[in-house]
Every structure is written in structure tokens, then in C-alpha cells.
Amino acid sequence: MIDSSTPLPLFPVVAAALVDEEGRVLLQQRPGGKALAGLWEFPGGKLEPGETPEAALVRELHEELAITVAPDALEPAGFATEPLPGRHLLLLLYVIRSWSGTPVALEADGLTWCQPAGMGAWPMPPADGPLVRQLAAYLADNTSSDVAPDSGTV
Numbered sequence: 001m002i003d004s005s006t007p008l009p010l011f012p013v014v015a016a017a018l019v020d021e022e023g024r025v026l027l028q029q030r031p032g033g034k035a036l037a038g039l040w041e042f043p044g045g046k047l048e049p050g051e052t053p054e055a056a057l058v059r060e061l062h063e064e065l066a067i068t069v070a071p072d073a074l075e076p077a078g079f080a081t082e083p084l085p086g087r088h089l090l091l092l093l094y095v096i097r098s099w100s101g102t103p104v105a106l107e108a109d110g111l112t113w114c115q116p117a118g119m120g121a122w123p124m125p126p127a128d129g130p131l132v133r134q135l136a137a138y139l140a141d142n143t144s145s146d147v148a149p150d151s152g153t154v
């Protein structure tokens with residue numbers, strides 16, 4: 001049971017939904033020996049002191065996947081908030097559709113590309129359930145089709 005009278009320090013974490021040209025999203029498997037080992041998650045991690053969320057995510061993606069991302073490629077897409085032992089997780093999710101390099105699992109036990117509608121098949125940390133639903137809605141609303149938008153002229 002959560003005791004709401006006990007303040008917990010906020011624990012900000014940034015995460016990325018890398019979306020490829022087929023609309024698939026990259027998940028990575030948490031390695032053995034860590035909390036939540038074996039579960040699948042969005043790449044990302046903790047902010048370092050003084051770091052912005054965007055700088056932290058660019059750094060984490062380079063450290064974890066060996067890819068380079070421009071800060072203006074980050075699209076805020078959702079968040080989740082979850083009590084953890086001794087701290088309160090604030091998980092910020094960004095969609096990223098362009099990057100340099102090919103993702104390689106430098107820290108994870110594995111990588112998989114999956115369609116957002118199929119992500120429920122991958123066991124993920126408890127905080128990720130709301131994120132997966134927000135991501136599916138965000139991508140449905142913010143994915144361009146091949147049809148050119150109306151120019152808007154009157």
C-alpha cells in the first residue's frame with residue numbers, strides 16, 4: 001500500500017520509442033543482475049545531475065545502442081508515474097523517427113522491433129503499460145500518410 005504522507009524523491013527517467021520506416025518500435029531486454037531483469041523496455045535511463053531530459057536521452061541512446069540522435073528529433077509522446085521502493089519514478093517517453101547508425105545492444109540482452117499493436121506480447125515493467133497505450137495513440141495521430149496535406153488555401 002502506498003503511504004501518500006511519506007514524500008518520496010522524484011526519480012526522472014527518459015525513454016525512447018525509436019520508430020522505423022515500417023512503423024515498428026525498438027524494445028530492449030533488461031540484462032540479468034539488474035532490477036526487472038529479462039523484461040523488455042524502451043531504451044533510455046536516468047538523468048545525470050544538471051542534465052536536461054533531452055540531453056540525457058541523446059547520451060543514453062549513444063551509450064546503449066551506439067546511435068546518434070539530434071535533439072530536435074525528439075517528439076514528446078507520453079509519460080508515466082509509478083511509486084518504486086524509496087523513490088517515485090517519472091518516466092518520460094519520446095518518439096524518435098530519425099537517427100544515425102544501426103542500433104546495437106551494447107548494454108541490453110537483446111533487441112526486438114515490434115509493431116505498437118503487438119507490444120502487449122512482450123513482458124514490460126509495470127510503468128510501461130500506460131506508455132504503450134499513449135504511444136499507440138500518439139503514433140495513430142502523428143504519423144504522416146503518403147497523401148499530401150491540404151494546403152489550407154481558401
Ligand SMILES: Nc1nc2c([nH]c(=O)n2[C@@H]2O[C@H](COP(=O)(O)OP(=O)(O)OP(=O)(O)O)[C@@H](O)[C@H]2O)c(=O)[nH]1
Binds near residue numbers: 036041045128
Ligand atoms: N529505460 C527505461 N527504464 C524504465 C522503463 N520502464 C521502467 O519502469 N523503467 C525504470 O526506469 C529506471 C531506469 O533506470 P536505468 O535503467 O538507467 O538504471 P538501472 O535499472 O540500472 O537502475 P539502478 O542503477 O538504480 O539500479 C529503472 O528503474 C527501470 O526499471 C523503460 O521502458 N525504459
